[in-house]
Amino acid sequence: MDPAFVVAPVNRRVFGSFVEHMGRCVYTGIYEPGHPTADEDGLREDVLDLVRELGVTTVRYPGGNFVSGYRWEDGVGPVADRPTRLDPAWRAVESNAFGLNEFMRWAVRAGVEPMLAINLGTRGLQEAVDLLEYTNHPGGTTLSELRVEHGAREPHDVRMWCLGNEMDGPWQLGHKTADEYGRLAAETARALRQFDPGLELVACGSSSRAMPTFGAWEATVLEHTYDLVDHISAHAYYQLHGDDHASFLASSVDMDRFIQQVVATADHVGARLGSDKRVDISFDEWNVWYLEQKVGDAPTAPRDWAVAPRTSEDAYTVLDAVVVGSLLITLLRHADRVTAACQAQLVNTLSLIRTEPGGPAWRQSSFHPFALTSRHAVGTVLDLRLDAPTLATDRHGPVPLLDAVATHDADSGRLAVFVVNRHPSEPVSFTSSLRAFGGATLLEAVVLADDDLTATNTQDDPDRVVPRGHPDASVAGEALLADLPPASWSMFVLDVT
Structure with missing residues (x-):
């Protein structure tokens, strides 16, 4: 590590999350009128406390797949007058009791920046500009005055907007070809920029x-939109397949290749178009998600439509938490091109936080690497040189045994190092040179690891999986030394002033 060799400043938007009307993320998640901790708006204070502790910076809303059939007008105005709809x-069954203005009040309380997604599945350009006017225009027009009438006197001033969601997916309402979507996204982007040229569009x-x-989609869409958008989205979910722990622990290798390939495609399109502009990546959905082994999923029969069913409420293990930590390492390592990211989702549905209706809220195992990385990864991302033996995996081929990133904050003199040992059963000795810093003091060293890789946090035992003090980390001369347990995520914070 050397403070003279950097990737880019840490973009705080990388520590984003995602609130979708999916399962119990909203209803009995962030919003539950009548809960013992609920405020006057029905927002759960116990969840808000955990969101602030988590260090989330940006939250994408309201979807996800949900947004491609969503009518934003359903979620504004007097709650008693809002329609109940089916969400395919x-x-x-969507009650629309929680909508745009409720989300904005929640975002203010949580201290997060809102990122709004626009329905380009069943709707289009007119609905998009109407939503922008309602949301951001100060007043004096029909839609902006309607917002004022609905209790939001000040404009919400949302700066980042997603032009639809996963429109290449056949499962998506309004699924389109790349040309169809690219043209619609370009038309919508032009219209939005006529209202406000300073918006950030995805x-x-x-x-x-x-x-x-993949690849051809990005190229075609960007040929339509390159000079009109700021980001192109990327989505990735990972899960353990059988007992292949080694491949699962190397999931970030796939994310790393994904980012490299999207960057290469975007830059190729920019070169072909003769543009000096650079399009970055909004990795606005990522997590561990057991898509093939869902627990408590929404029923599939039409007669079983339900309100806020328990959907994909995965109980995350020690192994899952280590992978989440490794995915965060990859996102930081690409800080020069990944300028926003959203862990999906925030509460209950494939989440970092779990709740029970009328009951407690608690931290999932994966909450901890996210919270600690958000808290300590500040300043600039260093361009590391890693020397490690390789580990054979079935899904990703040979991969480095270690995954690592470091950040340096010159103002505070803090150096933070995040390391994953990908070996599922063997410890590894770790040494990091500090000679470029001219001395260092170890301030904090924690490790998330366990002899039981399947251990989880539950309502009855919410602190079963937590980071613990690193038993043998030290600074000796010009080196940081530690023994890393198998399948572990570690963090070291040093004073290098």
């Missing part, structure tokens, strides 16, 4: 690197 994305990239259209 998650086969649920075009839909492929919904997965495994999509058969």
Whole structure:
């Protein structure tokens, strides 16, 4: 590590999350009127406390697949007058008791920046500009005065907007070809910029690197939108397959390749168009998600439509938390091009935080690497040189045994080092040179690891999986030394002033 060699400043938007009307993320998640901790708006204070502790900076709303069939007008105005709709994305009944203005009040309370997604599935350009006018225009027009009438006197001033969601997916309402979507996204972007040229806009990239259209989709969409958007989205979910722990612990290798390939595609389109502009990546959906082993999923029969069903409420293990920590390492390592990211989702549904209706809220195992990384990864990301043996994996081939990133904050003199040992059963000795810093003091060293890789946090045992003090980390001369347990995530914070 050397403070003279950097990747880019840490963009705080990388520590974003995602609130979708999916399962219990909203209802009995962030919003539950009548809960013992609920405020006058029905927002759960116990969840708000955990969101602030988590260090979330940006939250994407209201979807996700949900947004492609959503009518934003349903979620504003007097709650008693709002329509109840069927949500085909998650086969649920949507009451619309929680909508745009409730989310904005929640965002203010949580201290997060809102990122809004626009329905370009069943709706289009007119609805998008109407939503922008309602949301951001100060007043004096029909839609802006309607917002004032609805209790939001000041404009919400949302700066970041997603032009649809996963429009390449056949499962998406209003699924389109790349040309169809690219043209609609370009028309919408032009219209939005006529209202406010300073908006930040995100075009839909492929919904997965495994999509058969991946690469070609990004290229075609960007040919339509390159000079009109600031970001192209990337989405990725990972899970343990059988007992292949080594491949699962190396999931970030796939994310790393995904980012490299999207960057290469975007830059190629920019070169072809002769543009000096650079399009960055909004990695606005990522997490561990057991798509093949869902627990408590929404029923599939039409007669079983339900209100806020328990959907994908994965109980995350020690192993899952280590992978989440490793994915954060990858996002930081690409700080020069990944300028926003949203862990999906925030509460209950494939979440960092769990709740029970009328009951407690608690931290999932994966809460901890996110919270600690958000708190300590500040300043600039250093351009590391890693020397490690390789580990054979079935899914990703040979991968480095270690995954690591470091950040340096010159103002505070703090150096933070995040390291994952990908070996599922063997410890590894770790040494990091500090000679470029001219001395260092170890301030904090923690490790998330356990002999039981399947251990989880539960309502009855919410602190079963927590980071603990590193038993043998030290600074000796010009080196940081530690023994890393198998399948572990570690963090070291040093004073290098």
